[in-house]
Each structure stands twice: as structure tokens, then as C-alpha cells.
Amino acid sequence: MRIEAKFKWLPTPLRSLLLFLVWLLLNNSVSAGHIVLAVILAIVIPLATSPFRTKQPLILKPGLALRHLMLVLYDIITANVQVAILILGPNNKLTPGFVKVPLDLTQSLPITILASTVSLTPGTVSAEVYPWAESLTEGEEPEERFLLIHVLDLKDEQALINTIKQRYEAPLKEIFQC
Amino acid sequence: MLETVILIVFAMIGVSLLLNIWRLLIGPSVPDRILALDTMYINTIALIILYGMSSGTTLYFEAALLIAMLGFVSTVAVCKYLLRGDIIE
């Protein structure tokens, strides 16, 4: 796991790229003037905000991250169709449930990404990360973390946990190398 | 043909806005009402984009982006208030 970027003047390379792209998309043009302005903004904003930024791990394998993004997008489309069918079907057949998924990730950024992907994929919404951050003293590391999720139609608890761990958590561990 | 389809989709979004208002009125709890409001924000964005398409101007996308941002921030602020009784601690 690496936290600092290679160059001092570019603390968060991916965020700079995002700012650059968002500025061009907002103005809907690729003229020279807008590109210069976008480059200036992409360098100045991360530098100006770096003093009050909490350090987060960097993405170390961009290729794998791109592939994971494609997989998640594909899953979002299938998930939406599945949930639409479940919603239109009869209510009595649904068996909702709360499931606790043990986490191997420790950093907050990977956990946030995992919780968001779980919220966007088939019939699950992430609800809580245990143990409570407020119940821990400053600097203390909990032995084990859990993600509480609500499932719309729970059939096999163990199979669901295995899917989440293999399909979504394992690539994240590799991307952030932690 | 496109005008007819846009009218049909207008009707669909209108019906879903009415359903959201129904949930907003009957509750029963506060988070239910917040959820209904959040869904109404998203449906309003859809309505604005459809109106922009039927009148043929891209001017409304700015408004749609602003409504999306305001909707997200207000949902999070109200939820935070419910959680802690304070928006910024």
C-alpha cells in the first residue's frame, strides 16, 4: 500500500485527471483556452486542498481498476433488471434479511468503494460498518470489521457472502495492494 | 413519432411523481418521507430533461445538474440531522 504520489506537485493524479475532464465536460468544448484553464485548475485545486485532506491509499493497478469498473457497470445493469422484476412480482414471496459480511479491507477508502458497489448491485443495500467508529478510541484498530447489508430477497446467506467477497472485495484488495 | 414517445414518457414520470407524493403524505416514518423527497428530486431531473428535449434546447441541463446537487446535499443534511440532531458537529 502506497499513500504518497511520485511527484510533490501532483499529490492526487487521478483526482487531477477527473477535475480536468469535468471542466471540459461542463463547458462542452475542447478549445485551447479551456484546455489551458482545465490544466491550471487540475494542478492548483489538489495543491490548495492537500493540507486538509486525509491521506488515502493510491490506486496502484489502474488497468485492473478499469476492468473492475466495467464488471461493476455490467452488474449494475443486470441488477436493475433483477430488482425491477422483484418489485413488480408479488410481495409475499420476498424474503428480506440482514446479513453481516466480514471484511478483509482495513482502509476507509476501499471500504467506502465496496459499500457503494454493494448498494448498486443485485438486491443489496449496505447499511452499516461494524464496529462503530464512535466506540473506538483514537488510533485503536479493531480486530475484525463487518459490513451489515440488507437483502431484498435472501435465498442462500453463505453463497451471497462468498459472491461479495470474491467478486467485489478481492479485486479491490489487489487494486489498492492492502 | 418522437413527440408521441416524449408525451408517453412525460405521463410515466408524472404518475411516478404522484406515487412519490402519496408516499410523502402517508409516511409513516420520517425516513420514509425523506426517501420520497429524494426520489422526487430525481424524477424532477427526468422531467426537466424531457422538457428540454421537447422544446429542443440544451439550456435546461445546467438546471438539471444544479437540482441533482441540491437534492443530494439536502438529503444528506436532513439524514444527518435525524442521526445526530446537528448538521455539522
Place this chain on the structure above:
Amino acid sequence: MTEWIISILLLIGGSFVLVGSIGLVKMPDFYMRLHGPTKATTLGMASLLTAAMVFFSTTQAGFSVKEILISLFLLLTAPVSGYMMIKSAIHHKLESIERTQGKDNIEDDV
């Protein structure tokens, strides 16, 4: 041809938004209601915005890409607001329907 693509995308988007709202009204408890709006509407809005993008790219001069920004924003914020809402629902100890499994997995908050 493009008219057909736009019409199909619009109809798909409109029906997903409608399904999300139907789920909001039809489901028996809050936790199940949350599934409709957070998921069904993201894809609905994405296809509506894609339809708008195709429409303005073909009817007007130039390429329109601002819609991508709106759909990305909605895609990023939907799980966050869903998380905040379910967190406040758990904090207020909202009742879930009786056949919900694993209710004891919820821990009391501080």
C-alpha cells in the same frame, strides 16, 4: 433510425423510473422500499440521459456530452444517500416486517 434508438431508450428509462416509484409505494417496510429508488432509478436516469445525448448530438450542431456528467453524478451519489437514509432508519429503530431474517445482526448504536 436514430429516432427509434431515442424512443426505445426513453421508454426504457421512463419505465425504470416508474418501477422505482411503484416499489416505493408497494413495499411493506422501509428497508424494502429503499431498494426501488436507489437502484431502479439510477439505470432509468442513465438511459433517459443517454437518449437526450443522442437526441441533441443528432439534431444540433456539435456533440453534447454534459449528460454524462449528470448521470455520473447520480450514479455516485445514489449509494451515499441510500446509506445515510438506512443509517438514520436503523438509528430510529424502524420496524421491519416479521419474516425478515437475521434481525439480531443489527447492533445497538452508541
